[in-house]
Amino acid sequence: MTSSRIPLYHVKGTHYECAYSIGVITCDRIRQRIADSMDELSTLFAFIQTECGRQLHQEFIETIRLLFPWYWDEIRGLVDGSEVPLEQILVLNFLNETLTAQRLLEEKQKLDPTNEKFINETGEKGCTTVLLNRKDTNTFSLLHNEDHASALYLTGYLVEADIRSSEYGDEKRQSPNEKFIAYCYAGVTPGNC
Template identity: 30%
Template sequence: MRECANHFLAGEILPVIKLEAMEPYEMGLAIGKRFSAMIERRLEQDPLVRSQLVPFSRTSDGEQLVDDLSATNRNAFPRYWDELRGIADGSGASFLELLLLNLRKEIFPFLPTEVAKARDVNLEAVECSDILVCRPDLTVVAHNEDADVSVEGHAFLLHAVLPHGVSFFAYTYAGELPTCAFGFNSFGVAFTLNAVPLAPSETVRGGVGRNFVSRDLLEAKDFTDALKRIQNPTLSAGHCYNLLDINAKMIFNVETASKQRFTYLQISEAPYFHANMYLRLDVSQVSNDSSLHREKRAAEMPKNSLEEILAVLGDGSDELYPIYMAGPKLCTLVTVVFDASSRTMTLYHGNPAKSSTLQLEISLDSV
């Protein structure tokens, strides 16, 4: 690890927790106890859960939707459901609030129009940018993890060693299943995620949630298995996955949507940029000015070396829609680079284009 990683490991910036040989509920319980204060702060500062989603869940329509989502995801992923119950019990948080937090994007499309407008719910996906390159001398997945500013300071790095033979690292948001951001496992599968703005009319009511799918992806044995897990036939909405097969040094970008729609692209030597709009899958989506601006700016910049890639991810020249976000609404929480050649995951806290930015380097063989 780099010397400056000590700031991360001391918990000054990103807390790290390692849990070994625990069943799902016990692992969730341990996470909840360790981060109970962080989870409560997250719920207090979240702009939608308590002000909007909880009241909606108490209406007849909202209650039925939550019941449908609960039945689907509990039946599809009983272990991860137990994990979430453990987080709630360990932290003392309301299980309903954590469930709504984890399924918020499967609920937003069904909010009454007047409520959504009054609360300024943004159905666009405006979070995260990725650059993918796969050639003999440079095989990397580089990712900006963007989020609402209320999320800042509410994340941790989880190193889990599970009893059934898989272990993983996952960047995890307080109160949520690992991970809706990025991670890698002991089978040599790494991934990052991009939200995509599937139109509300395309969303299937009561289907499988994206947080449950990405939790499942942390246990994928190889690319084929990862693709199978991603292609869940009962998805409520859609997502974009950037998959790295660490051992084979192959990268794939996968776009999914409800109703069993998906497409994947194997990345080659040409750098590939993905923000938060579908680029290949033919679906109805919400227009996203931020993504269009980021795509345009990225296309203007060279991306032929790691330094150039980091310069793109650190770019703020478009003041209205920058690639590297610094508020007031959205911010880049962390930048991560998965490098198959050096077999490392490197986290950058701060603008990755600046040499002074704190870094944490973790071996992909450390799981």
């Protein structure tokens, strides 16, 4: 019988070191999530092998490395620790963006030449997020449900991270020191649910 408890992992170090540890600890969860979601993910994994898909992810990589290199360190650490291919980790971290680009390309190819309207529409579902900001009780809460896919629920976990700042760009920039607890999807950096 499977436990319904959500595991809590503790990590400490740089962005890369924390993500590497998470990758090592959760590699089986990541592989399970991919296996459980293969019906949805297989088309995205195929899409990123196309010129359009590779270009999309290359642009994501270049932007992240330029603006937030510590997040790129997290993705690299997750890949290195889990030994899951970079392309698959990128799909998991940019799931909505990759799915949207893939669908736009498909829809563009299916235009009705008589009226140039899209033939198909998608009615995607997702999780719900609610923000409560009550000044009268000084309460700030961010609530989120996880009912989009069972693979997310069954492979999710909590991480308590104590991330130490690192220097970037010839010591001209520094990543922030961060301490947080986050619910994570397997294969995805914390905060990217």
